[in-house]
């Protein structure tokens with residue numbers, strides 16, 4: 001058995017895939033859908049009741065903190081019946097042992113109905129809805145297998161969540177198609193009265209695997225970029241334009257995860273988004289059959305940590321392999337990043353995107369580097385201002401007034 005670090009100052013965090021990669025949609029850019037190919041000997045990608053109970057018990061008992069966060073992820077989480085999640089609640093109550101338990105669930109929103117919403121409201125679940133902005137942008141890639149778009153259903157789902165007073169936030173991806181319209185995008189979310197927004201860049205490379213998967217593993221070199229990927233220039237312009245609007249009008253009202261995380265790094269706090277953190281490996285993933293992987297974006301055979309029937313969650317999440325996976329983010333930084341004035345904010349971003357080469361030929365540069373560098377340079381004076389306000393125990397939102405006074 002590998003060495004296990006104990007006790008833990010941080011919560012142990014493992015996202016769960018109760019229906020594996022199975023989904024009622026087939027979004028063109030999805031990194032997860034093709035993971036069913038890893039489990040070809042199964043026809044049912046469904047977590048058993050036995051595994052669910054084992055996971056819930058062990059997950060709760062592995063925590064050293066009084067709060068426990070469960071995250072239900074997919075595939076499409078709502079393809080499990082409501083009875084599955086009612087059972088989750090039952091088991092959590094049974095094994096809570098005095099801890100306070102929170103749940104969040106990520107969904108495409110198309111299967112929501114009154115019953116689901118009542119359940120989420122009653123049990124205080126946080127619902128993450130994937131929606132890529134206005135209809136034209138969303139429907140470009142978020143379709144079902146027959147090519148039918150999903151926007152109308154997602155919007156019906158959001159209306160139901162609102163009607164029932166369910167707490168929800170939006171997850172939007174930025175791709176080649178929607179990246180040039182940051183303000184249309186942002187206004188759409190503001191009109192929806194969505195105050196917590198996560199924007200994630202789409203970066204994927206194509207490859208051929210014998211089992212039928214077609215997205216490249218981070219270990220593969222020289223693979224072709226997928227057309228739906230956002231370009232570094234688009235990403236930089238998207239973030240800067242969005243930031244300009246937000247910093248003038250919406251600080252403290254609308255929370256854009258990447259901006260909050262940038263500010264966190266500016267003041268030396270832990271950022272909320274892993275891509276800007278110093279290390280990786282804090283969030284594992286457990287598949288429907290108990291297989292545990294290093295990260296949701298590293299569900300590849302070479303990054304499997306084991307199976308919960310063979311090793312404990314603690315053994316896997318605190319194994320040497322996982323600790324190395326976490327450190328690799330820093331250790332593998334190219335010289336350009338090590339010398340970069342914004343390393344403290346960027347940390348070289350996600351290692352999965354580090355397939356570019358620096359101008360002097362060193363591999364391992366982040367493909368989005370140019371976009372991030374543009375963004376950090378652009379926001380630096382505002383971040384400096386907000387940092388000063390925070391350090392003086394004043395509200396960072398004062399930055400808006402400073403801009404109006406012409407100080408920035």
Ligand SMILES: C[S@@+](CC[C@H](N)C(=O)[O-])C[C@H]1O[C@@H](n2cnc3c(N)ncnc32)[C@H](O)[C@@H]1O
Pocket residue numbers: 023029030031032033073074075076077106107108128129130131171172173200201202203204
């Ligand atoms: C894989 S889905 C699973 C949960 C659920 N089916 C949903 O769509 O919300 C989780 C999130 O990943 C996003 N996503 C899909 N493919 C992506 C990719 N290639 N890169 C980054 N995010 C991606 C989706 O838009 C979604 O917000």
Ligand code: SF4
Pocket residue numbers: 023024025026027030031032033074075076108130
């Ligand atoms: S709805 Fe979610 S899991 Fe399904 S294809 Fe789209 S992004 Fe992937």
Ligand code: SF4
Pocket residue numbers: 274275276279280281282283295296297298329349350351352
């Ligand atoms: S590999 Fe990327 S997605 Fe995974 S923890 Fe690291 S930064 Fe986050």
Ligand code: SF4
Pocket residue numbers: 336337338340341342343346347348349365366368369370372373
């Ligand atoms: S901006 Fe570019 S050079 Fe600087 S840390 Fe980020 S990826 Fe590296």
